[in-house]
Amino acid sequence: MELKDVKTLKQVAKETNISHNTLYDRLVIKSRKMVEGVDYIRLGKRQPILLSTEGIEKLLKNLKPL
Numbered sequence: 554m555e556l557k558d559v560k561t562l563k564q565v566a567k568e569t570n571i572s573h574n575t576l577y578d579r580l581v582i583k584s585r586k587m588v589e590g591v592d593y594i595r596l597g598k599r600q601p602i603l604l605s606t607e608g609i610e611k612l613l614k615n616l617k618p619l
Contacts, residue, residue: 554606561601562593565609577602579612587611 562580566573579585580593580602587593592608604612 558606559603560609561603563601565604565612569613571613576612585611585614 560568562576563573565571566576580587587608589595591605592611593602593604595602
């Protein structure tokens, strides 16, 4: 994985035309089996959430755009 493969949650929302809130809700749902430090990392309070390519795939799995 290269640095260009890492995206923020907002970038994914913009590229897929899916609400940021919807993607965030999916991020915290246990059934998605998202692993912090592997699939995503929180940079801190009021900072972006970075997603790996595997994390993006898990997040968008079975998700239809509005």
